Amino acid sequence: MQTKFLGFGKIALATALLFSQSLSAWALENPIYIYHTNDVHCGVNDNIGFAKVAALKQQALKITPHVVLVDAGDAIQGAPIGKFTDGQAVVKIMNAVGYDVLVPGNHEFDYGMDKFLAVNANSNSGYFCANLMDLRTGKQVLPGYKLMTFEDTKVAFVGATTPEASVTSTPKFFQDEEGKWIYGFCDDSKGKKLYRQLQQNINAARKEGAKYVFLVAHLGDNGVKKEWSSPQVAKKLKHLTAVIDGHSHETFTRFELGKASRVVAQTGTKLQNIGLVIIRPDGSLETRMDNYRVVNVTPDEAVGRLVNSEVNKIATVLAEKLGESKFRLCADDPQTGKRIIRTQSCNLGDLIADSFRFATGADVAVVGGGGLRKDINAGPITHNTFMQTIPFGNMVTSKKVSGQKLLDSLEMGARKLPNENGGFMHISGGSYTIDTAVPSSVEVDSKGAFIRVNGPYRVKDVIINGQPLDLKREYVVCSTNYALKYGGDGMTMFNDCKVVQDETYSDFDAFSLYLKEKLGGIIGQEYANPYGQGRIKIK
Numbered sequence: 303m304q305t306k307f308l309g310f311g312k313i314a315l316a317t318a319l320l321f322s323q324s325l326s327a328w329a330l331e332n333p334i335y336i337y338h339t340n341d342v343h344c345g346v347n348d349n350i351g352f353a354k355v356a357a358l359k360q361q362a363l364k365i366t367p368h369v370v371l372v373d374a375g376d377a378i379q380g381a382p383i384g385k386f387t388d389g390q391a392v393v394k395i396m397n398a399v400g401y402d403v404l405v406p407g408n409h410e411f412d413y414g415m416d417k418f419l420a421v422n423a424n425s426n427s428g429y430f431c432a433n434l435m436d437l438r439t440g441k442q443v444l445p446g447y448k449l450m451t452f453e454d455t456k457v458a459f460v461g462a463t464t465p466e467a468s469v470t471s472t473p474k475f476f477q478d479e480e481g482k483w484i485y486g487f488c489d490d491s492k493g494k495k496l497y498r499q500l501q502q503n504i505n506a507a508r509k510e511g512a513k514y515v516f517l518v519a520h521l522g523d524n525g526v527k528k529e530w531s532s533p534q535v536a537k538k539l540k541h542l543t544a545v546i547d548g549h550s551h552e553t554f555t556r557f558e559l560g561k562a563s564r565v566v567a568q569t570g571t572k573l574q575n576i577g578l579v580i581i582r583p584d585g586s587l588e589t590r591m592d593n594y595r596v597v598n599v600t601p602d603e604a605v606g607r608l609v610n611s612e613v614n615k616i617a618t619v620l621a622e623k624l625g626e627s628k629f630r631l632c633a634d635d636p637q638t639g640k641r642i643i644r645t646q647s648c649n650l651g652d653l654i655a656d657s658f659r660f661a662t663g664a665d666v667a668v669v670g671g672g673g674l675r676k677d678i679n680a681g682p683i684t685h686n687t688f689m690q691t692i693p694f695g696n697m698v699t700s701k702k703v704s705g706q707k708l709l710d711s712l713e714m715g716a717r718k719l720p721n722e723n724g725g726f727m728h729i730s731g732g733s734y735t736i737d738t739a740v741p742s743s744v745e746v747d748s749k750g751a752f753i754r755v756n757g758p759y760r761v762k763d764v765i766i767n768g769q770p771l772d773l774k775r776e777y778v779v780c781s782t783n784y785a786l787k788y789g790g791d792g793m794t795m796f797n798d799c800k801v802v803q804d805e806t807y808s809d810f811d812a813f814s815l816y817l818k819e820k821l822g823g824i825i826g827q828e829y830a831n832p833y834g835q836g837r838i839k840i841k
Contacts, residue, residue: 334368334452334581336516337592338569340548341407342373343380343675344693345572346395346609350593353601353609355576356399358592361599368452371400372459374548374568375407375520378421380675382620382689383612388413389421391612397426398605403448403459404429407520407548408467412694414475415485430461430518432503433488433496443485446503449510457581458507462500462519464549465489465530468749470672470724474788483749490748493529497538504541514543514581522550523568525644525722527750532566544579544587555589565589620686624814625823631678632832633671633691643671644722647834650674651728653825654692654809657816659730661807664700664780666731666766668711670791672724673782673809683817683825688810697805698812699787700780705766705773707795711785712761714752714792717742719760719840725791732766733837751792763839778802782809 337359346352355371362369377396378389389410396404406429411418422429422444432446447460465487468476476485488495504515517539521532528534532547545566553570555577567589569575578592630636631650633643642648654674659667676691703711715727716736743757764771783805784790789797807815817823828835 330453330455330581330583330585332366332368332453333583334370334455334457335362335366336370336372336457336546336579336581337362338372338374338518338546338567338577338579339573340374340376340520340546340569341551341571342377342392343409343572344378344384344392345381346383346392347613348572350573350576350596351601351609352395352399352573353603353606354596354599355573356602356605357599358576358596359400360602361595370402370450370457370459372403372516372518372546373401373405374518374546375405375463376409376548377404377407379409379412380572380693382616382686382693385689385693385695386616387612388417390424391615393421393425395605395609395612397424398608399602401427402450403427403461403518405461405518405520405548406431406434406444406463408464408470411467411471411475414472430459431463432460433462433465433499435486435488435499437484437486447507447515449507449512455513455581456511457514457516458504458510458512459516459518460500460503460507462496462517462521462535463487464521464526465496466527466750469751469790469792472784472788472790473751486749489530489750491527491529491746493534493538496530497535500535501539504539508541515541516543516579517545519545520548522547522552524550524552525718526550532568536564536566544589546577546579553591555591620684620689622685624683624685624688625817625821625825626682627678627680627825627829628827629825629830630680630832631825631829633674633677636832641722642833643674644724644726645671645719646840647728647836647838649829649832649834650678650691652730652834652837653829654813655728655730657813658698658780658809660816660820661812662698662700662780662803663778664731664802665777666708666729667780668708668715668727668729668785669781670715670724670785671726671728672791673784674728685810688813692809692813694782694784694809696782696784696809698780698803698807698809699783699801699805700778700803701786701796701799701801702776703779703796703799705771705775705777707799708766708777708779709759709761709764709771709773710752710755710795711793712764713742713755713759714744714795716760717744723791725785725793729837732764732771733839734764735762735839735841736760737762737841739841746792749792751789751794
């Protein structure tokens with residue numbers, strides 16, 4: 303047996319050969335091509351685009367009759383075409399593209415469990431997930447894996463969704479009317495439930511004769527809880543061939559060492575890349591980003607027409623002009639292109655927080671950076687512009703919150719720095735400092751929900767409307783219903799606070815009101831600095 307691997311690390315165009323089986327065990331006449339995508343986020347026309355993905359699959363079928371197309375989650379949310387159709391338009395397109403295996407990401411559940419199940423019912427391939435559990439019965443909600451046969455070789459694709467889904471999607475979607483959890487993702491803090499559940503499905507697939515088992519996972523790496531990350535899961539599982547990953551929007555093909563050596567690959571986001579794993583007739587694996595093949599591929603005409611048709615259905619309302627911005631409003635660093643909305647102050651975070659506070663009249667607004675997805679370029683702002691930036695359609699809610707609980711929410715948002723956190727809080731009506739030299743002492747439960755701060759606070763010098771934060775005083779605080787009512791991003795400290803305004807405005811309505819009535823339709827000098835107005839200082 304020999305092992306050869308070319309291309310370590312985070313490389314967009316990498317090739318790897320992993321020889322892991324005895325030659326005598328294989329009898330394939332033709333290779334098996336496995337194309338994979340992840341975190342498309344409704345980018346049906348972005349970058350490579352679905353029409354070219356469809357054409358690439360058809361092109362591969364001229365090389366071999368064995369071609370599989372899989373997606374590792376977060377496909378149906380992230381732009382108006384998803385939001386306005388509850389994800390149905392995107393799955394309709396993915397059916398036409400020819401996807402064979404779909405795995406739900408955390409954002410597949412953003413329209414609610416019932417709507418996700420409706421999307422699943424309309425998917426030609428169906429969704430697969432080994433660790434989405436009905437806690438009332440202890441059984442899987444979905445099939446855990448798909449077994450496909452190519453000549454005499456069986457290949458299994460086991461689905462896995464990040465346990466973070468319980469709090470990074472809307473928690474109430476996984477609870478009954480009394481707030482009791484009825485769905486879960488095997489989310490114990492040490493990862494043992496996740497490993498055990500995935501291993502059971504891998505073993506079952508092997509028992510059915512699978513010679514190769516791929517984990518198609520929406521787990522991620524950078525900024526993810528280590529125990530639930532794809533590299534850690536890859537190390538913990540036995541009888542696994544490779545991991546096709548998603549969730550953290552990274553691009554890599556790399557070699558992981560653990561109980562066995564295996565490849566873990568991820569392709570970025572919004573079809574920036576398309577991954578390819580080839581099972582050779584001799585039993586070896588080749589894995590790479592296959593972008594160079596895409597350059598000369600003519601888009602599939604039928605899929606292209608369908609994409610255009612679905613996009614055009616919502617084009618009129620999306621084209622409505624709301625106002626304009628004199629400056630670029632940044633979720634990403636204008637110098638490096640790196641996402642900053644989840645780690646530091648920026649003008650987009652300031653603007654959205656200001657709009658929420660203006661609409662509700664609250665003392666202070668806090669807005670999680672994870673809900674702000676894309677820069678707003680200088681120029682006209684349309685409904686589509688807003689929906690691309692804030693695609694979730696949350697409602698704005700305000701509650702009476704003690705100064706202590708407000709401080710806890712800021713500390714919860716700052717706990718992962720310097721790593722990203724979707725719950726990182728942008729603020730209006732106040733300011734604060736984060737001392738990263740102080741280790742985070744935030745305690746969370748197995749689902750990532752806040753329990754308490756058991757030590758010194760990293761967040762210091764909190765000022766609310768010109769005065770130091772009073773821990774005993776009650777403030778009217780507004781945010782999205784996601785965070786304030788439903789504990790999104792683990793913000794459970796707000797759960798028992800009294801509601802002042804219950805979902806009075808949508809996030810879109812609050813923004814529109816602020817743009818029109820306060821700013822006169824023009825976002826000007828106040829928001830010129832891409833790094834914000836200095837409301838959040840980081841030491």
